[in-house]
Amino acid sequence: MKPQIAIVDYGMGNLRSAYRGLERGGAKPVITDKKEDLEASDAIVLPGVGAFEDAMANLYPLREVIIKEAEKKPMLGICLGLQLLFTCSEEGEGRGLDLIKGRVVRLPRNVKIPHMGWNSLEIKRDSRLLAGIKSGDYFYFVHSYYAQPEEEVTVATTSYGVEIPAIVEKGNVFATQFHPEKSGKLGLKLLKNFVGIASE
Amino acid sequence: MLTKRIIPCLDVKDGRVVKGVHFKNLRDAGSPVELARFYDEQGADELVFLDISASHEGRKTMIEVVKATADQVFIPLTVGGGISEVEDVRRILKAGADKTAINTAAVKNPELIAKAARRFGSQCIVAAIDAKRVYEEREDRYVVDTPEGRCWFEVYIYGGRKGTGKDAIAWAKEVEALGAGEILLTSMDADGTKMGFDIPLTRAVAEETSVPVIASGGAGKVEHFYDAFAHGKADAALAASVFHYGEYTVQDIKAYLKARGIEVRL
Structure with missing residues (x-):
């Protein structure tokens, strides 16, 4: 049985590539903004393009169900979807999902913003998400803010003026x-690894 | 480390790639999807589709092309050409593109950049600037030293057919302030010559702005890409014919750059 993965649709982000990428990884993705779909799925993907405050406002109706489901099933946050997992952000008002303690802050002034392009990972600890992926592999980043976790959740970092958590993991929650979905073959591999986790 | 990006550009008209592409091993060299996949395999870091359709029907077809490409190619895709309102941006992003490049419409209505950036985020708004040298000293222009003499750079619109009198370097700063997340900078003097990118132009814009700059126009040899990064301070380099005619693969260029100490994704 293919695991059903709910891709949370809470605005206008480009969800097409995430959908196709998960499909290739062996999942049955569903793009949805319905509580029932999140409850019925084997895993949840929280994508994200845009600003923190708008995203949290749009996500508000689903906030409780996401927090509740994140305890029970695997969840993958992508880009802004990673930042939304934290307590709060410098980018805007409003509380994040607070699934991971920490703040999201703006990249330092001495680098070009946004951090846009392919950057290499430095793996700090093992993760099921990283099967077939090694330190030095490149992934595609586009962001102006980054997370500063107050918990030991960082699986891999990348370097751009500062050390940025590139992958975090806490219990069922990955990001x-x-x-x-934009990182070529290795990105597809990571999505496939997540589908594998969702199948367990 | 963040790598320098190599970006093949495809001109698409009514859903087909134009500007003869010559590859023996492609079933259909006119198919944007097929070519996108081919360049992805070669290690392209991103792709740009430039819609040169003149008709409404052609533009509708482009949406289908973007969807089909996004379904099969998992690297960033920028779509430019004919974008004149926020609704065009929305349609293209929704079809699966990651960024939209806005050129003429931004000059005519700078507020479009601001509106689109506010709505969709700066990261998906690329300001495309076509610039041409004007060899004259003017106090109200950014005058730059070049091996060919001192000049300023004039912004052109309508696919390079119409000069605007605007200073390209000042315009680059303005689009950044409006919210553009990246600048696609094409030298009209260099475009099509295969004599190399306009390095003084690229460098001036890269130094005067703080968003990523994509150098475009004039690529003919691997050395030109090195110059764009090492001397022009570009963050990415875009080319069309040098790839389409199979003179170099993306991989050839990256191998060369890496050997000369430029960080690339191999």
Whole structure:
């Protein structure tokens, strides 16, 4: 049985590539903004393009169900979807999902913003998400803010003026600051690894 | 480390790639999807589709092309050409593109950049600037030293057919302030010559702005890409014919760059 993965649709982000990428990884993705779909799925993907405050406002009706389901099933945050997992962000008002303690802050002034392009990972600890992926592999990043976790959740980092958590993991909750659905073959591999976790 | 990006550009008209593409091993060299996949295999870091359709029907077809490409190619895709309102941006992003490049419409209505950036985020708004040298000293222009003499750079619109009198470097700063997340900078002097990118132009814009700059126009040899990065301070380099005619693969260029100490994704 293919695991059903709910891709949370809470605005206008480009969900097509995430959908196709998960499909290739062996999942049955569903793009949805319905509570019931999140409850019925084997895993949840929280994508994200845009601004923190708008995203949290749009996500508000699903906030409780996401927090509840994240305890029971695998969840993958992508890009802004990673940042939304944290407590709060410098980018805007409003509380994040607070599934991981920490703040999201703006990249330092001495680098070009947004951080846009392919950057290499440095793996800090093992993760099921990283099967077939090694330190030095490149992934596609586009972001202006980054997370500063207050918990030991960082699986891999990348370097851009500062050390940025590129992958975080806490219990069932996984997230990437880069876009696996835009990171070519290795990105597809990571999505496939997540589908594998969702199948367990 | 963040790598320098190599970006093949495809001109698409009514859903087909134009500007003869010559590859023996492609079933259909006129198919944007097929070519996108081919360049992805070669290690292209991103792709740009430039819609040169003149008709409404052609533009509708482009949406289908973007969808089909996004379904099969998992690297960033920028679509430019004929974008004149926020609704065009929305349609293209929704079809699966990651960024839209806005050129003429931004000059005519700078607020479009601001509106689109506010709505969709700066990261998906690329300001495309076509610039041409004007060899004259003017106090109200950014005058730059070049091996050919001192000049300023004039912004052209309508696919390079109409000069605007605007200073390209000042315009680059303006689009950044409006919210563009990246600048696609094409030298009209260099475009089509295969004599190399306009390095003084690229460098001036890269130094005067703080968003990523894509150098475009004039690529003919591997050395030209090195110059764009090492001397022009570009973040990415875009080319068309040098790839389409099979003179170099993306991989050839990256191998050369890496050997000369430029960080690339191999």
